[in-house]
Amino acid sequence: MTSTPPLGAALFGVGRxxxxxxxxxxxxxxxxxxxxxxxxxxxxxMMRLIDRYRLTGEAKVLDIEDSDKVFSDPGxxxxxxxxxxxxxxxxxxxxxxxxxxxxCEKPLTLTVAETKECYDLxxxxxxxxxxxxxxxxxxxxxxxxxxxxxxxxxNLRVVRFTSREGGQSQEYLKHNKSRIFLDMAIHDIDYIxxxxxEKPSSVCAFGSISSDNAELYxxxxxxxxVTAILNFPNGVMAQMEDTREANIGYEQxxxxxxxxxxxxxxxxxxxxxxxITQNSCQSEAxxxxxxxxxxxxxxxxxxxxxxxxQGKEDIIVSAEGCITAMEVSEAxxxxxxxGNIVKL
Ligand SMILES: NC(=O)c1ccc[n+]([C@@H]2O[C@H](COP(=O)([O-])OP(=O)(O)OC[C@H]3O[C@@H](n4cnc5c(N)ncnc54)[C@H](O)[C@@H]3O)[C@@H](O)[C@H]2O)c1
Numbered sequence: 001m002t003s004t005p006p007l008g009a010a011l012f013g014v015g016r017x018x019x020x021x022x023x024x025x026x027x028x029x030x031x032x033x034x035x036x037x038x039x040x041x042x043x044x045x046m047m048r049l050i051d052r053y054r055l056t057g058e059a060k061v062l063d064i065e066d067s068d069k070v071f072s073d074p075g076x077x078x079x080x081x082x083x084x085x086x087x088x089x090x091x092x093x094x095x096x097x098x099x100x101x102x103x104c105e106k107p108l109t110l111t112v113a114e115t116k117e118c119y120d121l122x123x124x125x126x127x128x129x130x131x132x133x134x135x136x137x138x139x140x141x142x143x144x145x146x147x148x149x150x151x152x153x154x155n156l157r158v159v160r161f162t163s164r165e166g167g168q169s170q171e172y173l174k175h176n177k178s179r180i181f182l183d184m185a186i187h188d189i190d191y192i193x194x195x196x197x198e199k200p201s202s203v204c205a206f207g208s209i210s211s212d213n214a215e216l217y218x219x220x221x222x223x224x225x226v227t228a229i230l231n232f233p234n235g236v237m238a239q240m241e242d243t244r245e246a247n248i249g250y251e252q253x254x255x256x257x258x259x260x261x262x263x264x265x266x267x268x269x270x271x272x273x274x275x276i277t278q279n280s281c282q283s284e285a286x287x288x289x290x291x292x293x294x295x296x297x298x299x300x301x302x303x304x305x306x307x308x309x310q311g312k313e314d315i316i317v318s319a320e321g322c323i324t325a326m327e328v329s330e331a332x333x334x335x336x337x338x339g340n341i342v343k344l
Pocket of ligand 1: 012014015016017018037038039042064082084085105106107132134172175176
């Protein structure tokens, strides 16, 4: 019996999320890490990672200036993009043109137009382009999706999404150039549209800058808290709240009301301990960051990508789905700016 050789892989960007994907790439027997690409100041870190994961002699460190070596390497089958958002489009296009399959962090690019160009190129080159919306691969979120699509709560009527995090650094906001709807709420937008199964017909949004760190967001012409309503042609109404600076941990909940029932995900706590005294009942704190909360979803999404490249599954984040999320994000940003309801 012959076994399929591992796919040669290159990773662009070894920052926060890149390091999560690198560990999962190393753990995945169907991938062989060949290249780590990042700026010069990250090369020491990359060497340490190569050492930690015993990749010496297999993976090589490359500066972004020399990244063409990756695209011309016939041993590279897949490229995984974890760089700041403004750099995605260029890397995706070069990789697809060179015949590589691409998995890229969200948001795929900064605009709908660029996203469409990337998917057109993927089609022309017959390669997979996977925008890694990891929440779709979270156990609770995936099960909720399955139960809703099986009709267990009847026809969907209202979806309510709450997404609160502990803030972003100045560096991150500077490098990613995407405001709250494109950078943060895009996860929720993607999930809601996937769940409802269509594109909203109209949306509206409100925002405020009300946290203790308000000046930071103001300096990037952004807000730190948004609420939005998405109206769908099939009658579903979705409500979203995204808050950057919530000093309560990483709070992520979705609730769906259908004609036959209600279904909701739960926040995950650091432990299930519950302490009771005469004067109080106390649960443990929430997990603090996306790295804790969604850690299990990342290897699952990578496995999905590898399956798709090997022809075993269809990618569940379609071109249409990714473009829809970008369109809704742009419409919500427009509504926030103008104060108007925006039709799609
Ligand atoms: N799925 C999620 O939940 C999730 C979470 C965090 C970030 N992200 C996305 O991942 C991307 C990166 O975010 P991050 O938080 O890891 O940022 P980060 O700043 O921690 O890491 C980015 C890395 O890319 C490197 N880099 C910059 N330009 C490069 C280039 N042209 N080629 C190669 N490397 C380059 C930087 O030096 C850095 O090491 C963003 O698009 C962000 O939206 C997704």
